[in-house]
Amino acid sequence: MRIVLVNWAPIWDGARFGGGVNGYCQSLALELVERGHEVVSLFGGLVYVPRPRHCFVRRHDDWLGVRIFEVINSPVLAPSMAQFAEPAGEIAQPELERVLSNLFCTLRPDAVHWHNVEGFSAGCVSAAKRSGARVIYSLHNYHTLCPQVTLTREHRWACHDFDAGRSCETCVKSEPPAVERARREADYQRRHAEESAAGAGERLRAEWGSFKHELSWPKRIIVKAARVAHAALDVRRLRAGPDGGIYLPGRPVVEAADVRGARPHRGDESRGQAAAIAFERSAPPVRDPRDKPVLNILQPRALGAPGNAYATRRRAMVEMLASCDKVLAVSSFVREMYASMGVPGDRIETMPIGSRIVGVARRHRELLFDPPPFDERPATQQRPVRLVFLGYNHFNKGLPLLAEALGLLSADVSRAIDLSVFALGGETIEWRFRRLEPRLARLSTAHGYQIHDIPWCLGGKDLTYVGSTWWDPGPQTVFESFACGVPVLGAALGGIPDFVRHDHNGLLFRGNDAASLADQIAGIVARPERLNRLRANVRPPKDMAEHAAELERTYCGDVLPGGSPYPVGGDAILPIAARRPAGTASAGR
Numbered sequence: 001m002r003i004v005l006v007n008w009a010p011i012w013d014g015a016r017f018g019g020g021v022n023g024y025c026q027s028l029a030l031e032l033v034e035r036g037h038e039v040v041s042l043f044g045g046l047v048y049v050p051r052p053r054h055c056f057v058r059r060h061d062d063w064l065g066v067r068i069f070e071v072i073n074s075p076v077l078a079p080s081m082a083q084f085a086e087p088a089g090e091i092a093q094p095e096l097e098r099v100l101s102n103l104f105c106t107l108r109p110d111a112v113h114w115h116n117v118e119g120f121s122a123g124c125v126s127a128a129k130r131s132g133a134r135v136i137y138s139l140h141n142y143h144t145l146c147p148q149v150t151l152t153r154e155h156r157w158a159c160h161d162f163d164a165g166r167s168c169e170t171c172v173k174s175e176p177p178a179v180e181r182a183r184r185e186a187d188y189q190r191r192h193a194e195e196s197a198a199g200a201g202e203r204l205r206a207e208w209g210s211f212k213h214e215l216s217w218p219k220r221i222i223v224k225a226a227r228v229a230h231a232a233l234d235v236r237r238l239r240a241g242p243d244g245g246i247y248l249p250g251r252p253v254v255e256a257a258d259v260r261g262a263r264p265h266r267g268d269e270s271r272g273q274a275a276a277i278a279f280e281r282s283a284p285p286v287r288d289p290r291d292k293p294v295l296n297i298l299q300p301r302a303l304g305a306p307g308n309a310y311a312t313r314r315r316a317m318v319e320m321l322a323s324c325d326k327v328l329a330v331s332s333f334v335r336e337m338y339a340s341m342g343v344p345g346d347r348i349e350t351m352p353i354g355s356r357i358v359g360v361a362r363r364h365r366e367l368l369f370d371p372p373p374f375d376e377r378p379a380t381q382q383r384p385v386r387l388v389f390l391g392y393n394h395f396n397k398g399l400p401l402l403a404e405a406l407g408l409l410s411a412d413v414s415r416a417i418d419l420s421v422f423a424l425g426g427e428t429i430e431w432r433f434r435r436l437e438p439r440l441a442r443l444s445t446a447h448g449y450q451i452h453d454i455p456w457c458l459g460g461k462d463l464t465y466v467g468s469t470w471w472d473p474g475p476q477t478v479f480e481s482f483a484c485g486v487p488v489l490g491a492a493l494g495g496i497p498d499f500v501r502h503d504h505n506g507l508l509f510r511g512n513d514a515a516s517l518a519d520q521i522a523g524i525v526a527r528p529e530r531l532n533r534l535r536a537n538v539r540p541p542k543d544m545a546e547h548a549a550e551l552e553r554t555y556c557g558d559v560l561p562g563g564s565p566y567p568v569g570g571d572a573i574l575p576i577a578a579r580r581p582a583g584t585a586s587a588g589r
Contacts (some may be wrong), residue, residue: 001110002038004133005029007080010070011041012063015451018079020476021140023451027356028551031069031544033065034413035552040107042073045078045119046186055095057103069103071096071119077177078119084174087313093121104131106441112556114324115140116297122320129323136554138328138353139322139338141473144317147310148172156395158294165311169463184390235548238285285432287404287514294469294511296333296493298340318342326554330474331495337471351554352498354547355479358540360452367455368484371462372534374528380542384418384441386462387521390454390477394426398467398491398512403432405517406440415437416525422457424448458484462531463524466490466500469512474498479541487534489520503530505537 005011007019008023014026025041032039041063045069055075075093077083083090100120100518104112104127112128114137125265129135146168151159153171161167193202238245253259318341321327327348329335335350361368374382378403391397399421418441421433426447437443450455458464464481466488475496481488482499488506490496500506507524510516525528 001552002040002107003032003555004040004042004104004107004112004128005115006042006112006117006120006128007087007115008043008045010043010046011066011068014222021115023356023476024140027354027544028548029066030064031354031548032551035545038067039507040067040069040109042069042071042103043119044074045076045082046070046184047072048181049073049188050185054260055093055099057076057099060514071099074119076119076121077180080118080143080147080149081172081174082180083118084172084175084314085176085308087147087168089177090121090147091313091316092123092574096121097123097127097578100125101130104128104133106432107131109133111136113138113551113555116143117317117320118143122316125320126323129325134326134555134557135324136326136328136551137324138330138351139321139328139334139348139473140353142334142337142471144321145338145341149312150396150470152396153290157290157292157352157470158333158470160312162314165308165314168310169308175221215402226451236422246485273385285404287399291512293513293516294471294472294491294493296497296511298336314341314427322347325557328554330456330500333471333495333498333576334473340524351494352474353479354542354544355476355483356544356545357454357476357483359452359479361455361483361540364452364455367459369460370485371460372530376529379416379525379528380412382528384416385525385531386418386460387465388420388422388458388463388486389465390449390457391424391466393423393429396468396472398465398469399423399426399429400432401467401512401514401517402465403429403436403467404514405521408514409439409522411439413525415441416528417521418442418447420444420457420461422449422453454480455484459484461486462528462535463487463489463507466496467509467517468493468496472496482538483540485535485538485540487531487538489517499541501537503534505534505539508535 009022015023112133328351472494490500491511492508493511502508
C-alpha cells in the first residue's frame with residue numbers, strides 16, 4: 001500500500017523535535033517500510049520564505065526508505081501555539097487545500113493517516129478524502145479540541161469550563177501568526193544566505209564595501225593619527241591627577257558626606273554571594289491556590305455558539321473527525337472525551353499505540369537486571385526503594401509535584417528512598433531535590449537521555465514515577481517502563497489507568513495531589529515486599545510490528561477488535577479520585 005503519514009514535524013528528527021508523537025510517527029514509518037509498504041511523510045507549517053509568497057510543496061531526499069514532502073509557506077503555522085491567536089485559520093485555507101489536493105491526486109495514496117493537523121487545516125483532511133484515499137486520524141492529544149493542545153489553562157491547570165470558547169480568549173498569550181511568520185522568514189534568509197540570491201546580493205554589498213574601504217587609506221591614516229594623539233593626551237592627563245594615574249577601587253573619602261549614609265548601588269546587585277544570599281532569604285515554594293487535585297471524570301463540555309472563533313474552530317474540528325473513515329484514540333479516556341464531543345461512536349475506536357522501546361529493551365537485556373527482592377523483614381532492615389523519573393522538567397509531567405510530595409514525608413520514610421531523576425531541562429529544578437538529598441538514601445540526577453539509554457536508566461529500578469498533572473492521553477513513559485519490566489507509580493489521569501492497574505502492575509494516586517502521592521510512597525516504603533508482586537505482573541506493551549499489523553487492517557477497512565490490549569480493573573482498586581460518582585459519565589476506565 002501507499003500510505004501518507006501527516007504530522008507537523010520532520011520525521012527524521014523523531015521525538016527530539018516534535019515530542020512523543022513525532023517519535024511514534026518515525027517508528028511507525030520505519031516499521032511500515034520494513035513490511036514492504038510505500039511510505040510518504042508529509043509535514044508543514046515550519047518554513048517560510050519571502051519569495052514566492054504563495055504556499056507550495058517541496059520534496060526532500062528520501063530518508064531510510066521514506067519519501068518526504070514539506071509544505072512551504074503554509075498559511076497555518078506549526079506548532080500549535082504559533083497559530084493560537086487566529087483559531088479560524090485552522091478551519092479552512094483554500095490555497096493550502098488546493099495544493100494538497102494536487103499532491104494527493106498525484107500520489108494516489110491508499111491511506112492518509114493524520115497524526116496532527118497542526119500546520120494544516122480541517123479542510124486538508126477533506127482534501128485527502130476527495131483523493132479517494134481511506135482517511136485515518138489518530139488522537140494523540142487534544143489539539144482538535146484545544147488549540148494549545150493540552151486542555152489546560154495557561155498550560156498548567158485543567159480546563160473544566162470551555163465557556164463557549166471565551167475561556168480560550170484569556171488562556172495564554174500568543175503573538176499574531178503574521179509576526180511569527182515574518183520572524184521565520186528572516187531567520188530562514190539568515191540561515192541560508194549563501195545559497196540564495198539575496199545572500200549573493202549581501203556578499204556583493206560586502207565586497208563593494210571592502211573595496212571602498214581599501215580606497216580610503218589616506219582618510220584612515222588621518223583618523224588613526226588623531227586617535228593616537230587623543231590617547232597620548234589621556235595618558236598625560238591621568239598621570240597629572242591626584243592618584244598619579246593609578247586606578248583605585250571605590251570612591252574617595254574626603255568629606256563627611258562620603259562616610260555617612262548609604263551609597264545606592266547603580267544597577268542590579270551582583271557582587272560576591274549576593275545572589276546566593278537573596279536565594280537563601282527567599283520564601284520556600286508555595287503551592288499556587290489553583291493547583292487543585294484533578295479527577296479523571298468527564299464533565300459536560302458544550303461546543304459553544306458559533307460566534308466565538310474558538311468555539312467555531314472546535315465545532316469544525318469535531319465535524320472533520322466525524323468525516324474520517326476511522327478515528328483512533330490512544331486510550332479509552334480519549335475515546336470517551338471525543339465521543340462526548342460528538343464524534344460518532346462507530347467512527348472512533350480505542351487503539352493504544354505500539355512502542356519502539358520494546359525492541360530497544362529486547363536488544364539490551366543485559367542492562368535490564370532485576371533489583372534484589374524484598375522480604376517480610378521490617379522496612380528499616382531492608383535496602384532503599386529505587387524510584388526513577390524519566391521525561392521533561394515540566395509542570396504537566398509532575399516533577400515539581402514529586403519534589404513537593406517528598407517534602408511531605410518524614411525523615412524515616414525519606415531515608416528509605418533511592419531517587420534517580422532523568423529530566424531534560426532538569427537544571428532549573430535540581431536545587432529542590434538537592435535540598436532533600438540529606439534526607440534521602442541516595443539522589444542521582446541527569447539532565448536528559450536518549451531512547452537507547454532507557455534500559456540503562458531503568459535497569460535494577462523498583463518503580464517508575466509517571467505523575468502527569470493533566471489528562472495525559474497515553475504517556476510513552478508507561479510503555480517504556482513496562483517494556484523494561486518496571487512497575488509504574490502513576491497519576492490516575494487520562495490514559496494512565498488504561499494500562500496501570502492499582503496494586504497489580506503499579507500504583508495510582510489522585511492527579512495533581514502531593515498528599516496522595518506522598519501516601520502511596522510511604523505505603524510502599526512501609527511494605528516494600530509488595531514491589532515483588534507488582535513487578536511479576538508487569539507485561540510489555542505491544543511492539544511496533546504488532547501495532548503496524550493492526551494499522552494495516554485499519555488502512556484496508558477491516559474491522560478491528562475494540563478495546564485495550566491490557567486488562568482494565570474495576571473502580572474498587574483505584575484511589576477515590578479515579579472513581580466516578582453515581583450518575584456521571586464514564587471516565588475512560
